[in-house]
Amino acid sequence: MSQETPPTAVIAEETAVPAVKNRRRTRELHDARTGWAFMMPFALAFILVFLIPIFVSIYKSFFKPVSSGGGLYGGGELAPQFVGFENYTDVIGNERFWHGILRVIGYTVFQVPVMIIFALVLALALDSFLVRHVTAYRLGYFLPFAIPGIVAAMIWLYLYTPDMSPIVELFRAIGLNVDFMGRHFILVSMANMTTWTYTGYNMLIFLAALQAIPEELYDAARIDGATGLQIVMKVKVPLVRGAALLAVLLSIVGTIQLFNEPTVMRTVNTWMGADYTPMMMAYHTMMGTISPSGDGPASAVSIVMALIAGVLAVLYALVDRRVNK
Numbered sequence: 001m002s003q004e005t006p007p008t009a010v011i012a013e014e015t016a017v018p019a020v021k022n023r024r025r026t027r028e029l030h031d032a033r034t035g036w037a038f039m040m041p042f043a044l045a046f047i048l049v050f051l052i053p054i055f056v057s058i059y060k061s062f063f064k065p066v067s068s069g070g071g072l073y074g075g076g077e078l079a080p081q082f083v084g085f086e087n088y089t090d091v092i093g094n095e096r097f098w099h100g101i102l103r104v105i106g107y108t109v110f111q112v113p114v115m116i117i118f119a120l121v122l123a124l125a126l127d128s129f130l131v132r133h134v135t136a137y138r139l140g141y142f143l144p145f146a147i148p149g150i151v152a153a154m155i156w157l158y159l160y161t162p163d164m165s166p167i168v169e170l171f172r173a174i175g176l177n178v179d180f181m182g183r184h185f186i187l188v189s190m191a192n193m194t195t196w197t198y199t200g201y202n203m204l205i206f207l208a209a210l211q212a213i214p215e216e217l218y219d220a221a222r223i224d225g226a227t228g229l230q231i232v233m234k235v236k237v238p239l240v241r242g243a244a245l246l247a248v249l250l251s252i253v254g255t256i257q258l259f260n261e262p263t264v265m266r267t268v269n270t271w272m273g274a275d276y277t278p279m280m281m282a283y284h285t286m287m288g289t290i291s292p293s294g295d296g297p298a299s300a301v302s303i304v305m306a307l308i309a310g311v312l313a314v315l316y317a318l319v320d321r322r323v324n325k
Helices: 007-060 086-092 095-127 134-146 149-160 166-173 186-211 215-223 228-239 241-256 260-266 278-287 295-323
Strands: 063-068 077-082
Touching: 007 295, 063 295, 086 295, 095 134, 095 186, 095 228, 095 241, 095 278, 095 295, 134 186, 149 166, 149 186, 149 260, 186 228, 186 241, 186 260, 215 228, 228 241, 241 295, 260 278, 278 295
Parallel strands: none
Antiparallel strands: 063 077
Protein backbone atom coordinates (compact mmCIF):
# COMPACT_ATOMS: atom_id res chain seq x y z
CA MET A 1 0.00 0.00 0.00
CA SER A 2 1.22 3.46 -0.81
CA GLN A 3 1.69 5.79 2.12
CA GLU A 4 -0.19 9.07 1.64
CA THR A 5 0.87 12.44 3.12
CA PRO A 6 -1.50 13.58 5.84
CA PRO A 7 -3.62 16.59 4.84
CA THR A 8 -2.41 18.60 7.82
CA ALA A 9 1.23 18.20 6.68
CA VAL A 10 0.35 19.40 3.17
CA ILE A 11 -1.39 22.48 4.57
CA ALA A 12 1.56 23.27 6.86
CA GLU A 13 4.00 22.98 3.97
CA GLU A 14 1.92 25.23 1.72
CA THR A 15 1.68 27.91 4.38
CA ALA A 16 5.40 27.68 5.27
CA VAL A 17 6.67 28.48 1.75
CA PRO A 18 5.08 31.96 1.51
CA ALA A 19 6.23 32.71 5.06
CA VAL A 20 9.84 31.88 4.15
CA LYS A 21 9.59 34.04 1.03
CA ASN A 22 8.15 36.93 3.03
CA ARG A 23 10.94 36.71 5.60
CA ARG A 24 13.54 36.61 2.83
CA ARG A 25 11.96 39.60 1.11
CA THR A 26 11.84 41.51 4.39
CA ARG A 27 15.49 40.73 5.09
CA GLU A 28 16.56 41.81 1.60
CA LEU A 29 14.57 45.03 1.95
CA HIS A 30 16.19 45.70 5.31
CA ASP A 31 19.66 45.05 3.88
CA ALA A 32 18.94 47.37 0.97
CA ARG A 33 17.78 50.15 3.29
CA THR A 34 20.85 49.68 5.47
CA GLY A 35 23.12 49.90 2.44
CA TRP A 36 21.43 53.07 1.21
CA ALA A 37 21.66 54.57 4.70
CA PHE A 38 25.42 53.96 4.80
CA MET A 39 25.85 55.30 1.26
CA MET A 40 23.69 58.40 1.76
CA PRO A 41 26.38 60.66 3.33
CA PHE A 42 28.79 59.92 0.46
CA ALA A 43 26.02 60.40 -2.13
CA LEU A 44 25.04 63.77 -0.67
CA ALA A 45 28.66 64.92 -0.49
CA PHE A 46 29.26 63.68 -4.05
CA ILE A 47 26.27 65.66 -5.31
CA LEU A 48 27.17 68.82 -3.39
CA VAL A 49 30.90 69.01 -4.11
CA PHE A 50 31.06 67.29 -7.53
CA LEU A 51 27.87 67.16 -9.56
CA ILE A 52 26.37 70.55 -8.66
CA PRO A 53 29.63 72.48 -9.35
CA ILE A 54 29.92 70.74 -12.73
CA PHE A 55 26.39 71.72 -13.76
CA VAL A 56 26.88 75.28 -12.46
CA SER A 57 30.13 75.56 -14.42
CA ILE A 58 28.47 74.28 -17.60
CA TYR A 59 25.62 76.76 -17.12
CA LYS A 60 27.96 79.70 -16.54
CA SER A 61 30.08 78.81 -19.57
CA PHE A 62 27.28 80.10 -21.80
CA PHE A 63 27.46 83.58 -20.25
CA LYS A 64 29.99 86.38 -20.42
CA PRO A 65 30.18 89.52 -18.24
CA VAL A 66 29.51 92.67 -20.27
CA SER A 67 29.15 96.30 -19.32
CA SER A 68 25.60 97.42 -18.69
CA GLY A 69 24.09 100.91 -18.66
CA GLY A 70 24.33 103.81 -21.07
CA GLY A 71 27.13 106.14 -21.96
CA LEU A 72 30.06 105.98 -24.31
CA TYR A 73 31.77 103.20 -22.36
CA GLY A 74 28.65 101.28 -21.42
CA GLY A 75 28.41 102.42 -17.79
CA GLY A 76 30.46 100.56 -15.20
CA GLU A 77 28.34 97.65 -14.02
CA LEU A 78 29.14 94.16 -15.27
CA ALA A 79 26.22 91.87 -15.92
CA PRO A 80 26.19 88.31 -17.27
CA GLN A 81 24.92 88.05 -20.83
CA PHE A 82 24.02 84.86 -22.66
CA VAL A 83 26.48 84.35 -25.52
CA GLY A 84 25.83 80.72 -26.46
CA PHE A 85 28.99 78.90 -27.54
CA GLU A 86 31.05 82.07 -27.95
CA ASN A 87 33.22 81.29 -24.93
CA TYR A 88 33.98 77.84 -26.33
CA THR A 89 34.91 79.23 -29.75
CA ASP A 90 37.21 81.73 -28.04
CA VAL A 91 38.96 78.91 -26.19
CA ILE A 92 39.24 76.61 -29.19
CA GLY A 93 40.55 79.44 -31.37
CA ASN A 94 43.08 80.62 -28.79
CA GLU A 95 46.63 79.60 -29.72
CA ARG A 96 47.88 80.18 -26.17
CA PHE A 97 45.44 77.56 -24.88
CA TRP A 98 46.70 74.93 -27.34
CA HIS A 99 50.32 75.79 -26.58
CA GLY A 100 49.53 75.08 -22.94
CA ILE A 101 47.83 71.81 -23.87
CA LEU A 102 50.88 70.74 -25.89
CA ARG A 103 53.12 71.54 -22.93
CA VAL A 104 51.15 69.41 -20.49
CA ILE A 105 50.81 66.56 -23.02
CA GLY A 106 54.57 66.57 -23.57
CA TYR A 107 54.99 66.74 -19.80
CA THR A 108 52.69 63.74 -19.41
CA VAL A 109 54.49 61.66 -22.04
CA PHE A 110 57.79 61.58 -20.17
CA GLN A 111 56.72 62.21 -16.55
CA VAL A 112 53.96 59.63 -16.12
CA PRO A 113 55.93 56.56 -17.36
CA VAL A 114 58.90 57.45 -15.14
CA MET A 115 56.68 57.91 -12.10
CA ILE A 116 54.69 54.72 -12.73
CA ILE A 117 57.86 52.63 -13.18
CA PHE A 118 59.37 54.02 -9.96
CA ALA A 119 56.13 53.35 -8.08
CA LEU A 120 55.95 49.76 -9.39
CA VAL A 121 59.59 49.06 -8.50
CA LEU A 122 59.06 50.36 -4.96
CA ALA A 123 55.88 48.31 -4.56
CA LEU A 124 57.63 45.15 -5.78
CA ALA A 125 60.49 45.77 -3.36
CA LEU A 126 58.13 46.21 -0.41
CA ASP A 127 56.16 43.13 -1.43
CA SER A 128 59.29 40.98 -1.53
CA PHE A 129 61.31 39.40 1.27
CA LEU A 130 64.21 41.79 0.64
CA VAL A 131 62.84 44.65 2.76
CA ARG A 132 62.17 44.52 6.48
CA HIS A 133 60.10 47.04 8.44
CA VAL A 134 57.76 47.51 5.47
CA THR A 135 55.50 49.89 7.40
CA ALA A 136 58.31 52.41 7.96
CA TYR A 137 59.35 52.34 4.30
CA ARG A 138 55.74 52.58 3.12
CA LEU A 139 55.17 55.63 5.33
CA GLY A 140 58.43 57.21 4.21
CA TYR A 141 57.63 56.81 0.51
CA PHE A 142 54.09 58.12 0.99
CA LEU A 143 55.09 61.10 3.15
CA PRO A 144 55.79 63.53 0.23
CA PHE A 145 52.16 63.15 -0.86
CA ALA A 146 51.05 64.39 2.58
CA ILE A 147 52.89 67.69 2.06
CA PRO A 148 50.62 70.36 0.52
CA GLY A 149 51.41 70.78 -3.16
CA ILE A 150 52.12 74.51 -2.95
CA VAL A 151 54.52 73.95 -0.03
CA ALA A 152 56.35 71.19 -1.91
CA ALA A 153 56.64 73.45 -4.97
CA MET A 154 58.13 76.24 -2.84
CA ILE A 155 60.68 73.83 -1.35
CA TRP A 156 61.76 72.70 -4.81
CA LEU A 157 61.88 76.31 -6.02
CA TYR A 158 64.50 76.94 -3.34
CA LEU A 159 66.40 73.82 -4.40
CA TYR A 160 66.37 74.99 -8.03
CA THR A 161 67.39 78.62 -7.41
CA PRO A 162 71.06 79.33 -8.29
CA ASP A 163 73.34 80.66 -5.52
CA MET A 164 70.92 79.21 -2.94
CA SER A 165 70.51 75.58 -3.90
CA PRO A 166 72.79 72.86 -2.52
CA ILE A 167 71.85 70.76 -5.54
CA VAL A 168 73.14 73.40 -7.96
CA GLU A 169 76.33 73.71 -5.91
CA LEU A 170 76.79 69.94 -6.02
CA PHE A 171 76.45 69.90 -9.80
CA ARG A 172 78.92 72.77 -10.10
CA ALA A 173 81.40 70.90 -7.91
CA ILE A 174 81.47 68.00 -10.37
CA GLY A 175 81.75 70.34 -13.35
CA LEU A 176 78.12 70.45 -14.50
CA ASN A 177 76.25 73.72 -14.97
CA VAL A 178 72.58 72.80 -14.90
CA ASP A 179 69.98 75.55 -15.29
CA PHE A 180 66.83 74.17 -13.68
CA MET A 181 64.98 77.36 -14.63
CA GLY A 182 65.90 77.30 -18.32
CA ARG A 183 63.19 77.45 -20.96
CA HIS A 184 64.09 74.01 -22.30
CA PHE A 185 64.61 72.39 -18.91
CA ILE A 186 61.87 73.80 -16.71
CA LEU A 187 59.34 71.10 -17.64
CA VAL A 188 61.84 68.47 -16.51
CA SER A 189 62.28 70.36 -13.25
CA MET A 190 58.53 70.41 -12.68
CA ALA A 191 58.28 66.74 -13.65
CA ASN A 192 60.80 65.93 -10.92
CA MET A 193 58.63 67.82 -8.41
CA THR A 194 55.50 65.90 -9.41
CA THR A 195 57.31 62.55 -9.46
CA TRP A 196 58.68 63.16 -5.95
CA THR A 197 55.18 63.99 -4.69
CA TYR A 198 53.07 61.28 -6.30
CA THR A 199 55.34 58.23 -6.58
CA GLY A 200 54.46 57.09 -3.06
CA TYR A 201 50.75 57.52 -3.73
CA ASN A 202 50.90 55.33 -6.83
CA MET A 203 53.12 52.87 -4.98
CA LEU A 204 50.27 52.24 -2.53
CA ILE A 205 47.94 51.44 -5.45
CA PHE A 206 50.39 48.83 -6.76
CA LEU A 207 51.13 47.47 -3.30
CA ALA A 208 47.44 46.91 -2.60
CA ALA A 209 47.11 45.04 -5.91
CA LEU A 210 50.18 42.91 -5.15
CA GLN A 211 48.96 41.97 -1.69
CA ALA A 212 45.64 40.85 -3.19
CA ILE A 213 47.36 38.18 -5.34
CA PRO A 214 46.74 34.70 -3.86
CA GLU A 215 49.80 33.00 -2.40
CA GLU A 216 48.82 29.79 -4.19
CA LEU A 217 49.95 31.31 -7.49
CA TYR A 218 53.43 31.92 -6.11
CA ASP A 219 53.57 28.40 -4.70
CA ALA A 220 52.50 26.92 -8.04
CA ALA A 221 55.15 28.96 -9.87
CA ARG A 222 57.87 27.78 -7.47
CA ILE A 223 56.78 24.16 -7.90
CA ASP A 224 57.12 24.63 -11.66
CA GLY A 225 60.69 25.79 -11.10
CA ALA A 226 60.24 29.55 -11.57
CA THR A 227 62.92 31.82 -10.12
CA GLY A 228 62.20 34.94 -8.08
CA LEU A 229 62.68 37.19 -11.10
CA GLN A 230 60.40 35.00 -13.22
CA ILE A 231 57.68 35.16 -10.56
CA VAL A 232 57.94 38.94 -10.60
CA MET A 233 57.83 39.26 -14.40
CA LYS A 234 55.40 36.42 -15.20
CA VAL A 235 53.04 36.51 -12.21
CA LYS A 236 53.17 39.77 -10.30
CA VAL A 237 53.56 42.33 -13.08
CA PRO A 238 50.79 40.91 -15.32
CA LEU A 239 48.37 40.72 -12.38
CA VAL A 240 48.78 44.41 -11.47
CA ARG A 241 47.83 45.61 -14.96
CA GLY A 242 44.48 46.84 -13.64
CA ALA A 243 46.21 48.87 -10.95
CA ALA A 244 48.61 50.27 -13.56
CA LEU A 245 45.69 51.33 -15.73
CA LEU A 246 44.08 53.12 -12.78
CA ALA A 247 47.33 54.85 -11.82
CA VAL A 248 47.99 56.03 -15.38
CA LEU A 249 44.45 57.31 -15.86
CA LEU A 250 44.62 59.29 -12.62
CA SER A 251 48.02 60.64 -13.63
CA ILE A 252 46.77 61.76 -17.05
CA VAL A 253 43.87 63.64 -15.51
CA GLY A 254 46.19 65.15 -12.89
CA THR A 255 48.86 66.36 -15.30
CA ILE A 256 46.29 68.09 -17.51
CA GLN A 257 45.44 70.11 -14.38
CA LEU A 258 49.07 71.04 -13.69
CA PHE A 259 48.93 74.24 -11.63
CA ASN A 260 50.92 74.40 -8.37
CA GLU A 261 54.36 73.78 -9.84
CA PRO A 262 54.21 76.24 -12.77
CA THR A 263 52.50 78.89 -10.64
CA VAL A 264 55.29 78.81 -8.06
CA MET A 265 58.00 78.65 -10.72
CA ARG A 266 56.46 81.67 -12.45
CA THR A 267 57.18 83.85 -9.41
CA VAL A 268 60.85 83.69 -10.38
CA ASN A 269 60.52 83.04 -14.13
CA THR A 270 58.10 85.72 -15.32
CA TRP A 271 58.71 84.72 -18.93
CA MET A 272 56.38 81.76 -18.37
CA GLY A 273 53.33 84.04 -18.52
CA ALA A 274 49.91 83.65 -16.91
CA ASP A 275 48.78 81.01 -19.41
CA TYR A 276 51.73 78.61 -19.32
CA THR A 277 49.35 75.71 -18.58
CA PRO A 278 45.59 75.45 -19.26
CA MET A 279 44.79 75.43 -15.53
CA MET A 280 46.79 78.65 -15.06
CA MET A 281 44.88 80.13 -17.97
CA ALA A 282 41.54 79.21 -16.38
CA TYR A 283 42.59 80.69 -13.03
CA HIS A 284 43.87 83.98 -14.43
CA THR A 285 40.84 84.25 -16.72
CA MET A 286 38.66 83.97 -13.64
CA MET A 287 40.75 86.57 -11.77
CA GLY A 288 40.57 89.02 -14.67
CA THR A 289 44.27 89.10 -15.60
CA ILE A 290 43.58 87.47 -18.98
CA SER A 291 41.02 88.75 -21.49
CA PRO A 292 38.27 87.74 -22.04
CA SER A 293 37.84 87.42 -18.30
CA GLY A 294 35.12 86.32 -15.94
CA ASP A 295 33.65 83.11 -14.58
CA GLY A 296 31.96 82.29 -17.90
CA PRO A 297 35.11 82.21 -20.07
CA ALA A 298 37.01 80.52 -17.22
CA SER A 299 34.32 77.82 -17.01
CA ALA A 300 34.62 77.26 -20.77
CA VAL A 301 38.39 76.78 -20.42
CA SER A 302 37.88 74.29 -17.59
CA ILE A 303 35.26 72.28 -19.48
CA VAL A 304 37.38 72.05 -22.63
CA MET A 305 40.28 70.90 -20.44
CA ALA A 306 38.07 68.22 -18.87
CA LEU A 307 36.95 66.99 -22.30
CA ILE A 308 40.55 66.75 -23.52
CA ALA A 309 41.58 64.87 -20.37
CA GLY A 310 38.64 62.49 -20.83
CA VAL A 311 39.53 61.85 -24.47
CA LEU A 312 43.18 61.15 -23.58
CA ALA A 313 42.14 58.79 -20.78
CA VAL A 314 39.75 56.88 -23.05
CA LEU A 315 42.37 56.61 -25.80
CA TYR A 316 44.90 55.22 -23.35
CA ALA A 317 42.36 52.71 -22.00
CA LEU A 318 41.53 51.53 -25.53
CA VAL A 319 45.21 51.20 -26.47
CA ASP A 320 45.91 49.33 -23.23
CA ARG A 321 43.04 46.94 -23.87
CA ARG A 322 44.17 46.25 -27.44
CA VAL A 323 47.83 45.75 -26.49
CA ASN A 324 47.01 43.39 -23.61
CA LYS A 325 44.41 41.25 -25.40
